[in-house]
Amino acid sequence: MSRPSTQTAAxxxxxxxxxxxxxxxxxxxxxxxxxxDHWSFMLGEIALYSFxxxxxxxxxxxxxxxxxxxxxxxxGPMASMNGVEMSEAFASTLHLSFEVTxxxxxxxxxxxxxxxxxxxxxxxxxxxxxxxxxxxxxxxxWVVGFTLMIxxxxxxxxxxxxPDDVLSGNGLRITDGVVKSxxxxxxxxxxxxFGGEFPGEAIIPRLYVVHILLVPxxxxxLIGLHLFFVVLHKHTHYGLPGRTERNVVGYPFFPIYVxxxxxxxxxxxxxxxxxxxxxxxxxxxxxxxxxxxxxxAGAQPDWYMLFLEGALRLMPGQGTEWVIAGFTIxxxxxxxxxxxxxxxxxxxALYPFIEAYVTGDKREHHIADRxxxxxxxxxxxxxxxxxxxxxxxxxxxxxxxxHFALSINDITNVxxxxxxxxxxxxxxxxxxxxxxxxxxxxELVLHGHETGRIxxxxxxxxxEVHRPxxxxxxxxxxxxxxxxxxxxxxAEDERGVRRKGYRRDAFRARLSRFFYExxxxxxxxxxxxxxxxxxxxxxxxxxxxxxxxRGLPEGDGSPRQIGEGPxxxxxxxxxxxx
Amino acid sequence: MSTHEGPQVxxxxxxxxxxxxVTGDGEGQLPDRFPNPGLPPHRPRLADTDPAxxxxxxxxxALLFGISALGTIGMVVAYFAVPPGETxxxxxxxxxxxxxxxxxxxxxxxxxxxxxxxxxxxxxxxVEQRHPQRSDPQTRSDAVAVLSEGTADSGIGRRGVxxxxxxxALALVPLTIAVPLVGEVGGDWNVGKFRNTLxxxxxxxxxxxxxxxxxxxxxxxxSVFHVIPEGLRDSExxxxxKAKAVVLMVRLDPSDLTEAPNRRxxxxxxxxxxxxxxxxxxxxxxxxxxxxxxxxCPCHQSTFDVADxxxxxxxxxxxxxxxxxxxxxxxxxxxxxxxxxxxxGPSYWERLK
Numbered sequence: 001m002s003r004p005s006t007q008t009a010a011x012x013x014x015x016x017x018x019x020x021x022x023x024x025x026x027x028x029x030x031x032x033x034x035x036x037d038h039w040s041f042m043l044g045e046i047a048l049y050s051f052x053x054x055x056x057x058x059x060x061x062x063x064x065x066x067x068x069x070x071x072x073x074x075x076g077p078m079a080s081m082n083g084v085e086m087s088e089a090f091a092s093t094l095h096l097s098f099e100v101t102x103x104x105x106x107x108x109x110x111x112x113x114x115x116x117x118x119x120x121x122x123x124x125x126x127x128x129x130x131x132x133x134x135x136x137x138x139x140x141x142w143v144v145g146f147t148l149m150i151x152x153x154x155x156x157x158x159x160x161x162x163p164d165d166v167l168s169g170n171g172l173r174i175t176d177g178v179v180k181s182x183x184x185x186x187x188x189x190x191x192x193x194f195g196g197e198f199p200g201e202a203i204i205p206r207l208y209v210v211h212i213l214l215v216p217x218x219x220x221x222l223i224g225l226h227l228f229f230v231v232l233h234k235h236t237h238y239g240l241p242g243r244t245e246r247n248v249v250g251y252p253f254f255p256i257y258v259x260x261x262x263x264x265x266x267x268x269x270x271x272x273x274x275x276x277x278x279x280x281x282x283x284x285x286x287x288x289x290x291x292x293x294x295x296x297a298g299a300q301p302d303w304y305m306l307f308l309e310g311a312l313r314l315m316p317g318q319g320t321e322w323v324i325a326g327f328t329i330x331x332x333x334x335x336x337x338x339x340x341x342x343x344x345x346x347x348x349a350l351y352p353f354i355e356a357y358v359t360g361d362k363r364e365h366h367i368a369d370r371x372x373x374x375x376x377x378x379x380x381x382x383x384x385x386x387x388x389x390x391x392x393x394x395x396x397x398x399x400x401x402x403h404f405a406l407s408i409n410d411i412t413n414v415x416x417x418x419x420x421x422x423x424x425x426x427x428x429x430x431x432x433x434x435x436x437x438x439x440x441x442x443e444l445v446l447h448g449h450e451t452g453r454i455x456x457x458x459x460x461x462x463x464e465v466h467r468p469x470x471x472x473x474x475x476x477x478x479x480x481x482x483x484x485x486x487x488x489x490x491a492e493d494e495r496g497v498r499r500k501g502y503r504r505d506a507f508r509a510r511l512s513r514f515f516y517e518x519x520x521x522x523x524x525x526x527x528x529x530x531x532x533x534x535x536x537x538x539x540x541x542x543x544x545x546x547x548x549x550r551g552l553p554e555g556d557g558s559p560r561q562i563g564e565g566p567x568x569x570x571x572x573x574x575x576x577x578x
Numbered sequence: 579m580s581t582h583e584g585p586q587v588x589x590x591x592x593x594x595x596x597x598x599x600v601t602g603d604g605e606g607q608l609p610d611r612f613p614n615p616g617l618p619p620h621r622p623r624l625a626d627t628d629p630a631x632x633x634x635x636x637x638x639x640a641l642l643f644g645i646s647a648l649g650t651i652g653m654v655v656a657y658f659a660v661p662p663g664e665t666x667x668x669x670x671x672x673x674x675x676x677x678x679x680x681x682x683x684x685x686x687x688x689x690x691x692x693x694x695x696x697x698x699x700x701x702x703x704x705v706e707q708r709h710p711q712r713s714d715p716q717t718r719s720d721a722v723a724v725l726s727e728g729t730a731d732s733g734i735g736r737r738g739v740x741x742x743x744x745x746x747a748l749a750l751v752p753l754t755i756a757v758p759l760v761g762e763v764g765g766d767w768n769v770g771k772f773r774n775t776l777x778x779x780x781x782x783x784x785x786x787x788x789x790x791x792x793x794x795x796x797x798x799x800x801s802v803f804h805v806i807p808e809g810l811r812d813s814e815x816x817x818x819x820k821a822k823a824v825v826l827m828v829r830l831d832p833s834d835l836t837e838a839p840n841r842r843x844x845x846x847x848x849x850x851x852x853x854x855x856x857x858x859x860x861x862x863x864x865x866x867x868x869x870x871x872x873x874x875c876p877c878h879q880s881t882f883d884v885a886d887x888x889x890x891x892x893x894x895x896x897x898x899x900x901x902x903x904x905x906x907x908x909x910x911x912x913x914x915x916x917x918x919x920x921x922x923g924p925s926y927w928e929r930l931k
Contacts, residue, residue, distance in 0.1 A: 034706040077664045101662055104673045105680070137711040170861055173821075174877060177859025177924035186926045187769035196765030197772075197818040198860075234708055242617030248706045249617065256695050263691025266646075270685025277677020292821035293786050293804060293854065295862040297876040312894060313878045317858065321896035321925055330925040332894050333859055366708060398879065408879055409892050471615040478612045525608040 035257055036237035036250035040127045045261060047120035047152075048223065049268040050113045054155075057110040058212065064096035064103060065089070067208035069164065069201040078285055086289030089164040089204045093284055109276035114159060116272065118152045118304045125149060129351070129381050131368035133236045135361070139352040141229040144222055146349045151219050153304050158211035160302055163282075164204055167299050169290030173198060174312075181333035199292070236368040239479035241472045245366050298398055310394030311336035314416050344384065358511045360486050372441075373480045375434035376515045379427045386426035390419045431518070438520035441477040445469060445523040446531040466535065482521035486512040617703060625697050635697040642690030649682025769928075773921050775807075775823040777902060782808040783827060783851065783912040791911045792827075797849055802866045803827040805851060807914070822922055824854040824862060825902050827912075828884050830871060836886040844903035846912065851902040852888045855923040856880055858895040873899070897925070 018024045035041075068088035074081045077098050096103040125145060128134050134142040161168040176198045180186040195202030234248045243249050251257065275281075287296060301309055312333070320332040347354075355377065356362075371378040393400070394415040401408040448466035456462050469477075488509035491502045499505075625632040656675035662668060713721070729735055734744075782791045786804040789811065797803065805825040813819050832848040844850075852873075856863045861877035871885035880893030888899035900922050903915035921929050 032704075034704045077662075077669075098662060098669055101657055101672060102676050104662070104669065105676050108673075109677075170877065173861060174859045177856075177861075180924050180926040181859075183927050187772065187928065188764065188767065190926075191764035191767055191769060192760075195763060197815070198821055199817060200765070202765075233711065234706070241615045242703075242705070244614060246708050248708055249703050251701070252704055256699055259691045259695035259699065263688040263695065266684045266688030266691065268688075270681045270683075270688060273677050273680035273684055277674050277681060291787070292817065293806070293824045293862055295864050295876055297865060299876065309878075312859065315894045317880060317890055317894040317896040319896070323930060326930050327927050328925045328929045329927075330896065332896050333924065336894075337859075364711060398876065409881075412879065412893075471612075472618045475612065475615050479614070523612075524610055525612055528612075529608060 030231070031254040032252040033231070034234075034248050034250045034252055036235050036243075036248060038238060040131070041235065042264065043120055043124035043127050045264055046268055047117055047124055048227075049265040050117040050120060050272065051219065051223065052265065053113040053269050053272055054110060054117060055216070057106045057113065058216075060103075060106045061096065061110060062212055064092060064100050065162070066092035067162065067205045069199075069204050081285060081288075084289065087164045087204065089162060090284065090289040093163040093165075097285070105273070105276050107276075108279070108281050109272050110159075111281045112275040112279070113272050114156045115302060115304075116268075118149070118156055121145075121149045121152050122304075125348075126381070126385070130371040130378055131236070131238075132355075132365065132374055132377065133368050134352040134355075135365040136356065137233055137364050138229070138236075139356070141226060141233070142352050143349060144226050144229065146345075148219060148222050148226065150345070151215055151222065155211060155215040155219065156302055156304060158207045158215065160282075161207050162204060162211060163284045164290050165284035166287040166290055166294055167282075167284070167296060169199065169292075170295055170299070171301055171305075172203060173292075178312075178333055178337040181330040182338070183327070183329055183334075199290070234366070236366050239367045239370070239476065241475045243367060245364070248366070298402065300396060300399065303392070306395035307388055307391035308337060308341060308395075310391035310397070310415070311340050313397060314391070314394050314412060314419060316416070344387075347384075355515075357508065358486075358515050359483065360508075360512075367479070369480065372434040372437040374483075375431045375438075375518070378434050379430035382430040383423035383427040387419060387423045390415055390422055394419070435518060435520055442520060442523050445474055445477050446528060447535065468532070478522040480522055483516050483519065485509065485516045617705070620702055623697065623701065632698070635693070639690050639694045639698065642686050642693060644686075646683050646686030646690060649679050649684070649686055651679075653679025653683060655679075772822075772923075772926065772929075775917055775922060776810060776813060776819045777807055777823060777825075777914045777917045779914065779916050780907070781914045782907070783825070783904065783914065784808045784810075786824065793910050794846055794849060794906045794912050795910060797827070797829045797912075799829050799831055799848065800868050801829060802868075804854070804864075822855065825851045826854045826863065826866070826873065827851040827904075828866065828871075830885055834871065834885050838887055841887070841901065841903075843905075844901055844915070846905050849904065849912065850884060851904050851912075851914075852882075852884065852899040853902065853918060853922040854899075856895060857890075857897040857899060858893070858924060860924045863899065 014024075066088040070088045071085055072088050072091050074084050074086055074091050074094065076082070076094060078094055081094060093107075097107055098104065128142065128145070157171075161172050176190050176194065179190045179193060182189060190198065193203070193206075194200040195206070235250070237243045237249060240249075288294070300306065315332050315336040317332045320330070320335070322329045322331060394412070397408060397411045397415065400406060400411055448468040451465050451467050453465040454462055455465055486509050488505055489499065489502075491499060491506075493499055625635045653676055656672070656679050660668075660672050660675050662672040712718075734741055783803075783805045784791050784807065786806045789806065789808065791808060792803060792805070803826070805827045806820060807823050810816050810820055810823065827849060828851075829847075829849045835845065835848060835850070837845065854862050854864065856875045856877070858875065858878055858880050861875050863873050863875040863880070863882065865874040865876055866872075866884070867874065871883060872891065873882040873884050873888065874880075875882075875893070875895070878894050880895035881891040882888040882895070882899055883891050888901065890896065890898060900918040900920050902918055904912055905915050907913045
């Protein structure tokens with residue numbers, strides 16, 4: 001097609017659409033919308049793209065999967081399964097894996113994409129948390145994202161159970177046991193889920209509806225809302241030179257992000273395809289169809305369920321089942337499976353509101369923090385993550401025991417202790433590291449880069465020459481606002497009358513002190529001026545030395561350089577990009 | 579460490595307007611904050627200045643697109659040329675070739691687009707202004723006015739009875755869906771079924787899954803049997819019954835056995851049978867250690883002592899596994915004396931009621 005006719009066709013289509021939809025307005029407003037660029041902003045994209053891959057491969061799978069628990073006898077290419085009685089769900093999983101060309105690939109890509117989906121959500125959440133990108137006006141979007149994480153886990157778990165194999169069947173049985181432990185309604189909830197006694201004949205079709213309709217529809221709707229908020233709020237950016245709370249600096253959506261983000265989707269799909277091609281996942285034919293009697297040793301759930309599994313494993317059973325007035329309360333199940341994750345998830349969902357309460361800060365924030373500049377928040381996040389990692393490892397304690405020839409009882413006891421102790425240690429260590437990094441920033445701003453040039457004066461004194469930071473690299477280290485504890489007004493007013501709400505204020509002030517009492521504030525211009533005035537003595541001495549040295553017989557007119565420093569230019573570029 | 583004391587109350591702190599310089603109190607004094615230096619000068623890329631470099635990157639982008647096209651073609655060829663076949667090897671090969679084709683098709687395309695964006699498209703940064711999220715006061719008051727106008731039109735403010743009737747009727751409407759749903763979703767809702775299993779007086783212990791009855795004389799010391807009740811497959815809900823009735827049977831040297839006084843006749847010549855369903859959350863407890871007589875649940879590592887009433891030695895389970903009282907019939911086959919004395923499996927609220 002020649003150029004003019006392409007243009008005519010394009011403008012004709014555009015005209016047709018615009019006359020009917022007024023799309024011109026949207027194109028004008030959004031086509032060149034600016035998005036900031038940073039690798040950490042891609043984590044959420046990975047989640048989005050794995051979800052799209054899940055939809056594509058999932059549709060393929062639905063066309064061949066039979067969500068039925070009706071019994072059938074397998075006959076097919078999988079010799080080891082020939083003549084085995086199994087559910088239609090399991091048989092169709094074998095069929096689509098071995099007889100549908102490309103079916104195994106789609107199934108493996110689907111499973112890997114599900115693992116990546118939740119992993120990307122979690123790391124994206126970590127990025128948002130540690131950079132404070134959940135602050136006003138983005139608290140609501142944090143909650144939307146949190147809900148997406150829960151839905152992602154629900155989607156993963158419901159899909160994992162669909163093939164009706166021994167492994168996932170035992171996972172469902174654990175679910176049933178956990179549900180039954182819920183006081184008063186436990187038994188009824190179990191019947192609600194399974195349509196009667198476990199396992200029944202309803203659970204696979206029910207999970208199927210949850211997995212392919214309810215949860216994906218909700219996820220899709222919430223992704224829409226999530227992205228709408230991203231556009232509405234405009235993306236956060238880091239406190240680099242030229243970036244402010246009032247602007248957004250980056251590249252236009254069209255063409256840069258059409259190419260970059262669009263291309264990134266294909267890359268994510270490509271990597272998942274490579275994983276599906278080369279890495280076996282969930283080979284259900286090795287486990288066999290579900291039967292209530294057998295169980296596999298060393299079985300592991302998908303990674304996002306490991307922390308729950310670990311919590312269940314760590315809880316000691318002795319004396320934790322209580323009978324009160326004839327009713328049974330199994331704390332050994334309730335605490336690890338419901339109370340602990342309940343607290344963890346509630347804290348996570350509410351964190352933006354907690355921090356807003358503590359800081360009393362009602363301003364909008366569009367510059368993402370460097371994690372070191374919010375030491376208590378960062379330390380809190382690391383503490384929670386540490387507990388999470390301990391639980392994940394505890395969920396693999398049998399694998400650790402067999403691979404490293406350790407006693408399972410010892411490992412469990414060690415993890416029990418670690419679960420309690422390690423978050424506190426992690427909190428303290430992280431906070432100290434953050435404060436240390438902030439001090440390093442101050443040091444660098446005040447005294448400049450060490451150049452490695454050592455200079456000897458005529459007096460015999462040695463100094464190392466420092467090169468001051470330029471204003472761009474300095475800005476990264478001084479851009480943040482100092483955060484200070486909220487002041488507490490006295491308990492009584494000037495007439496000695498007890499102030500209303502004092503106790504509440506005192507509580508809030510205490511929290512605020514916990515957050516901000518230990519702090520390192522950014523260098524102020526006055527501090528820098530003072531430091532430079534001080535350093536000026538050395539510089540002046542250096543100059544005097546330069547002048548005076550001319551007459552000395554052994555001198556060549558310049559201070560002697562003893563050491564050669566590292567390539568400071570490379571360091572500077574690095575600092576700027578951070 | 580700095581020890582500034584200063585109230586940082588919301589909204590009242592001098593707002594570093596967009597990070598711009600906040601001026602200090604007096605004249606001639608240094609500001610409290612550094613000024614934002616603004617965007618650093620733009621540095622052109624090699625391809626921006628060197629036509630040869632630009633031609634090179636364009637060739638690279640085209641090559642990547644070419645790789646993608648080859649991947650697509652390769653996948654289609656693999657689809658026709660290498661079917662999964664009947665053997666594990668051919669299935670693996672088919673999966674591998676299709677997947678590699680798909681990988682090249684997708685990854686090549688993505689890499690081409692991104693390389694294009696990074697090397698050919700302009701990398702001059704744009705600046706857009708942000709605006710406060712809240713609407714301006716005029717819009718807000720207009721919105722309130724519109725709402726109050728609508729409220730007045732509806733009459734709901736004046737006629738309280740309408741409000742009550744509306745809320746009442748609306749609150750009832752979900753029952754139309756919820757009642758039939760809740761009524762049907764739980765089957766017969768007879769949660770009393772947890773209490774009983776298929777085991778009953780005289781029911782033979784049979785092997786799982788063959789259903790072959792077990793003669794006591796055939797059970798050697800140290801051997802383990804996975805047991806189901808006879809006639810399990812004939813029952814209407816056999817899989818639910820199996821989920822409750824599975825039993826693990828072991829023969830120990832009677833001298834190793836510690837038995838509670840009221841259970842002395844529950845075993846037969848050192849043969850003991852326990853529910854296989856863990857009292858923690860219901861996994862089948864299937865790992866038996868012959869030397870120690872320990873039974874380990876592979877799911878959460880609860881450890882039970884088969885030689886001592888299956889009491890809990892370690893792990894998250896709280897209660898011993900329920901014991902199935904057994905004996906032999908006239909022909910020497912192992913039979914149950916009765917059902918379990920307590921509900922098997924994980925605990926639930928009304929378990930002891």
